[in-house]
Amino acid sequence: MNIAVCGLGRAGKELARKIVLETENDLVMGLCREESRTAGMDIGELMGMPKFSCNMWKISECEQVLLDKKVDVIIDFSGKSTSLELVPLCERVGINLVICTTNFTEEEKKYLCEMGQKSTFGLVYAPNLTLGINLLMEFVEKLSKILPEFDFEIVERHRRDKPRVTTTAKLISKVIDRGETPISSIRTGGYVGIHEVTAASEEERITIEHESFSRQAFAKGALMAAQFLYGKKGFYEMKDVIKNLESRLEN
Known part of the structure; x- marks a missing residue:
């Protein structure tokens, strides 16, 4: 796949590094906000690596470049305001989009779903990227019902x-x-992320914990979502990506 990455913060840089060093996919361009100082810079330089002729582009100036570089999917680790700019862009050019950003309102989530269902492009809404956290949620949902x-x-x-x-x-x-x-939210040190769920009755207790040791887990999940979306159109979530993985393993 030809991949563009939007947002080169901690997780975005980890994703870019993984694409370049560990996969057969091609990182062909980066995207940034209008006011970003990274516009025009080489992504390799931003990651502390040798330059490899892969530049950052402002979203307002990237439409034709996306088409020229035959981008298959944009993976977005920016922020929700930037994500909301990418959605109509991807609809116009027919390029798939994996949104890894968070804090959307219910109305904004509805908008993402409606745009994805227009069938001109594929969209995965993935605020929770890792396999482990998605499996935790699936198990916790069953526990709550049972x-x-x-x-x-x-x-x-x-x-x-x-x-x-x-x-x-x-x-x-x-x-x-x-x-x-x-x-309960605990903010200390440099935790990447731990979520612990406890279910207890008068007689027994069940505790389930998921911990991300590295942002590589987020990069892996983002690439899995992008691969799932290849050749598809419509709106999906990470639970659809997980179900597809389960189906493939069963066959």
Whole structure:
């Protein structure tokens, strides 16, 4: 696949590095906000690697470049305002989009779904990228249905400057579907991300924990979503990517 990456923060750089060094895919361009100082720079230079003629482009100036470079998918690790700019762009040019950003309102999520369903391009909405966290949510949802007498609590740990509360914790609460599930947010040190769910009754307790050791887990999930989307159109979520993986393993 020919891949463009939007947003070269911690996770975006990890993704770009993985594409270049560990996959058969091609990183052909980067995208950035209008006010970004990275416009025109070589991605290799931004990652502390040798230059490899792969430049950053402002979203407002990239439409024809996307077509010229035959981009198959844009993987977005920017921020929601930038993501919302990418959606109509991808609809116009027919290029698939994996959105890895968070904090969308319910109305904005509805907009993403409606745009993805227009069938001119494929869109994966993936605020939770890792296989492990998606499997945790699937298991917790089953626990909540099977064990109605159990109480649930969520504890999440992240680096000290991570905003509270994470979208992932809110989504775990949503699949538990018990109203306002208690969420404790701990902000210390350099945690990449830990989510722990405890279900307890008067007689027993179940605790499930997922920890990301490295942002490589996010990069791996993003590439899995992009590969799943190849040749598809419509709106999808990471649960669809996981189901597709399960189906392939069963056959």
